[in-house]
Amino acid sequence: MTYSPLLLAGAASLALTAPLKAQDLTAEVFSSWTSGGELKALDAIKSEFEARGGTWENASVAGFENANAAFQNRIMAGDPPAVKQLIVGQDPLEFIEAGLMTPVTDVAEAGHWADVIPASILESITYDGEIYLTPVGIHGESWMFYSMPAFEKAGIDGEPESWDEFFADMDALKAAGITPIAWGGQSWQEAKVFNMVLLTQVGLDGFMKIFVDKDADVLSSEGVKSTLEIVAKMRGYVDEGAPGRNWNDATAMVIEGTAGVQFMGDWAKGEFTNAGLTPEVDFGCAMAPSTPGMIYIGDAFGYPKLEGAEAAQKLMAEVVMDPKVQVEFSLNKGSMPIRTDVDKSQFDVCTQKGLAMLEAGTIVPEHAITITPEQVGLLTDFVGEFFNTPDADIDEAMEQFAEVFE
Amino acid sequence: MARRQKKSFMPALAILPTWLTVVVVYIGAMVWTLNLSFTKSKLFPSGAYVGFDQYERLLGSSKWIKAVSNLATFGVLYVLGCLVIGFCLAAALDRKVRFENAFRTLFLYPYAMSFVVTGLVWQWLMNPVLGVQATMQGLGWESFSFDLLTSRDYAIYGVVIAGLWQGSGLVMVMMLAGMRGIDVEQWRAARVDGIPAWRVYVSIILPQLGPPLAAVATLLTMGVIKTYDLVIAITNGGPGTATEVPAKFIMDNLFQRQNLGLATAAAIMLLMSVVIIVAPFRYASYIRAKRKAGVL
Numbered sequence: 001m002t003y004s005p006l007l008l009a010g011a012a013s014l015a016l017t018a019p020l021k022a023q024d025l026t027a028e029v030f031s032s033w034t035s036g037g038e039l040k041a042l043d044a045i046k047s048e049f050e051a052r053g054g055t056w057e058n059a060s061v062a063g064f065e066n067a068n069a070a071f072q073n074r075i076m077a078g079d080p081p082a083v084k085q086l087i088v089g090q091d092p093l094e095f096i097e098a099g100l101m102t103p104v105t106d107v108a109e110a111g112h113w114a115d116v117i118p119a120s121i122l123e124s125i126t127y128d129g130e131i132y133l134t135p136v137g138i139h140g141e142s143w144m145f146y147s148m149p150a151f152e153k154a155g156i157d158g159e160p161e162s163w164d165e166f167f168a169d170m171d172a173l174k175a176a177g178i179t180p181i182a183w184g185g186q187s188w189q190e191a192k193v194f195n196m197v198l199l200t201q202v203g204l205d206g207f208m209k210i211f212v213d214k215d216a217d218v219l220s221s222e223g224v225k226s227t228l229e230i231v232a233k234m235r236g237y238v239d240e241g242a243p244g245r246n247w248n249d250a251t252a253m254v255i256e257g258t259a260g261v262q263f264m265g266d267w268a269k270g271e272f273t274n275a276g277l278t279p280e281v282d283f284g285c286a287m288a289p290s291t292p293g294m295i296y297i298g299d300a301f302g303y304p305k306l307e308g309a310e311a312a313q314k315l316m317a318e319v320v321m322d323p324k325v326q327v328e329f330s331l332n333k334g335s336m337p338i339r340t341d342v343d344k345s346q347f348d349v350c351t352q353k354g355l356a357m358l359e360a361g362t363i364v365p366e367h368a369i370t371i372t373p374e375q376v377g378l379l380t381d382f383v384g385e386f387f388n389t390p391d392a393d394i395d396e397a398m399e400q401f402a403e404v405f406e
Numbered sequence: 407m408a409r410r411q412k413k414s415f416m417p418a419l420a421i422l423p424t425w426l427t428v429v430v431v432y433i434g435a436m437v438w439t440l441n442l443s444f445t446k447s448k449l450f451p452s453g454a455y456v457g458f459d460q461y462e463r464l465l466g467s468s469k470w471i472k473a474v475s476n477l478a479t480f481g482v483l484y485v486l487g488c489l490v491i492g493f494c495l496a497a498a499l500d501r502k503v504r505f506e507n508a509f510r511t512l513f514l515y516p517y518a519m520s521f522v523v524t525g526l527v528w529q530w531l532m533n534p535v536l537g538v539q540a541t542m543q544g545l546g547w548e549s550f551s552f553d554l555l556t557s558r559d560y561a562i563y564g565v566v567i568a569g570l571w572q573g574s575g576l577v578m579v580m581m582l583a584g585m586r587g588i589d590v591e592q593w594r595a596a597r598v599d600g601i602p603a604w605r606v607y608v609s610i611i612l613p614q615l616g617p618p619l620a621a622v623a624t625l626l627t628m629g630v631i632k633t634y635d636l637v638i639a640i641t642n643g644g645p646g647t648a649t650e651v652p653a654k655f656i657m658d659n660l661f662q663r664q665n666l667g668l669a670t671a672a673a674i675m676l677l678m679s680v681v682i683i684v685a686p687f688r689y690a691s692y693i694r695a696k697r698k699a700g701v702l
Binding site: 386 | 535
């Protein structure tokens with residue numbers, strides 16, 4: 001077999017140039033974002049990515065856990081997507097430790113991310129000195145949304161400043177024939193309520209000591225006990241339809257004014273605004289009573305090792321961290337941009353409250369960021385069992401809570 | 407000679423793919439699972455062996471214990487309930503009622519549905535603020551209560567009810583087919599003797615329905631072990647962990663909780679329990695077959 005040298009050279013140059021033009025910037029983006037606002041948010045990234053010459057292939061699986069399972073199967077089969085939507089912190093840790101992810105440290109250094117990202121978030125995307133994730137937005141999780149008409153009807157003026165005031169208000173709602181708390185009776189939602197109460201009882205430091213240091217003293221402190229007591233007291237203020245209720249069904253109760261308050265992350269705000277309600281007019285957004293800060297969860301993208309996708313991954317990392325993209329993304333998803341140097345004027349009253357906390361640094365990461373997926377599961381089980389066992393013993397529950405962190 | 411060899415070679419070749427599937431997929435996967443259950447694998451399979459640690463953790467987990475006891479409760483009530491209800495429905499249709507075809511279709515209809523649909527329908531029906539309870543109370547029956555799913559103690563019975571609704575139709579069809587195969591002369595004889603109909607069904611018909619009964623019981627039992635989608639759709643394991651089942655425990659640990667070691671240990675435990683239940687039956691039928699062959 002003989003080929004002419006010219007033909008060979010031609011073929012070689014073709015092979016070198018052709019893929020660089022288009023194919024190298026093709027990225028399959030794997031996410032669990034499929035609902036209206038989420039899709040619009042993803043589109044903000046997509047259109048900028050395409051404007052810069054990339055080709056976007058959408059691979060979405062509805063439901064965070066379903067998407068994760070599908071992704072695990074693909075990465076283990078050696079066929080990962082170029083980009084995967086993740087949560088900052090412990091979620092992608094095993095993939096990174098197994099050497100299946102590509103770091104984007106060079107992009108981070110070129111873009112001076114360290115100057116524009118809050119330190120605690122930078123820390124949660126750095127593993128062994130290398131940056132692996134590009135954070136795109138953070139959600140505040142410790143919100144208390146309430147129905148203004150329901151509060152008016154029950155004669156409540158103003159947001160409760162303490163848990164005592166809160167329960168007094170709940171009694172007033174009950175007396176007015178309104179379900180006090182729109183409770184989403186699924187364990188993951190109950191765990192979020194538990195966390196917000198915990199933050200008000202043990203403070204920012206105590207919260208970090210529990211979830212990061214697993215500090216035995218804090219785990220057995222009065223703060224944990226009063227947290228359990230407050231959560232236990234909430235059992236008396238939910239309706240009988242609560243078990244198994246979806247968070248958006250609970251939000252609908254507050255929207256209709258048949259329930260007073262809902263504890264949920266800021267994604268619930270989208271339901272209110274989609275229903276045509278205006279913040280601080282039709283519904284109020286407050287943090288959990290007497291809270292010293294806000295619990296957050298961060299959306300990010302990670303980059304599985306995939307031959308030939310490096311250029312596209314680099315481009316994606318740059319696009320995700322673009323200030324304009326971050327604002328556009330967050331406006332649609334109801335989150336807050338990670339970058340501190342962006343134009344915040346377009347965000348509504350509620351997001352402004354969250355942004356203030358973000359800037360003040362009074363934020364703590366959610367458990368999914370700080371503890372392993374297995375511990376997250378154990379915590380969720382624990383809170384679900386505790387809330388749904390009316391005669392649960394507080395001291396026993398304290399021991400069970402501490403066992404989660406062993 | 408060569409011809410005979412070829413003759414016995416061809417069937418072996420034809421069955422080879424099936425054999426390979428059985429050996430590689432079933433047995434291979436089983437061995438692999440067993441192997442993983444002795445490691446401390448998290449998200450990825452790992453070679454770090456820890457002996458029976460995962461089994462110890464499993465048995466110390468209140469959630470697993472709950473899952474197994476739920477499976478037992480659900481299994482017994484579901485299989486027995488389906489058999490009883492299905493047999494009664496079949497007997498009722500066997501009385502040559504009018505519109506038999508319509509009823510038969512109606513009763514079998516739930517079986518054509520996926521467990522997810524069944525689960526959702528019953529979740530709504532049993533929701534105290536949306537379903538039957540709200541409707542009855544709205545009609546004026548204030549004290550009416552149908553809220554099994556909201557209670558930790560009773561939620562599993564709610565799951566059983568949905569399962570019965572789905573499974574009874576299958577039993578009915580199989581029983582009805584069996585009844586139609588029974589000689590009408592027996593009925594005439596019973597009528598001559600003046601035996602009441604229910605007595606004929608219990609003492610004469612039922613004993614003759616052994617084979618279809620065994621077949622349908624096996625089908626239902628296999629369904630019980632696999633129970634996953636029904637629970638996911640109705641309660642997702644809640645309230646708390648009240649309706650947890652082993653299959654869900656395994657799936658949760660495989661993916662969401664990234665704990666392969668514990669999940670495979672649970673899978674092996676489930677396999678062992680199936681073997682323990684099925685083995686005596688297999689042994690009994692083997693002995694029976696042998697005896698039969700001996701007699702013949």
